Amino acid sequence: MAEAVQNQCAHPKCTCPVSEDQQYCSQACSEAVENGSMSNNCGCSHAQCVGEMAA
Numbered sequence: 113m114a115e116a117v118q119n120q121c122a123h124p125k126c127t128c129p130v131s132e133d134q135q136y137c138s139q140a141c142s143e144a145v146e147n148g149s150m151s152n153n154c155g156c157s158h159a160q161c162v163g164e165m166a167a
């Protein structure tokens with residue numbers, strides 16, 4: 113899918129777009145990174161997120 117260039121969630125497993133003034137697409141991603149659980153799914157619950165599809 114071709115989309116306009118946007119910032120991407122700072123969670124390494126998360127591909128969700130975020131606003132320019134945001135680092136994460138969700139509180140779940142922010143907490144995951146802060147907790148050092150970046151190897152797990154981001155848990156943002158966004159349907160388009162690959163982090164949710166990774167079993």
Ligand SMILES: [Zn+2]
Pocket residue numbers: 121125126127128137141154155156157158161162163164
């Ligand atoms: Zn995500």
Ligand SMILES: [Zn+2]
Pocket residue numbers: 121122123126127128136137138141154156
């Ligand atoms: Zn995210």
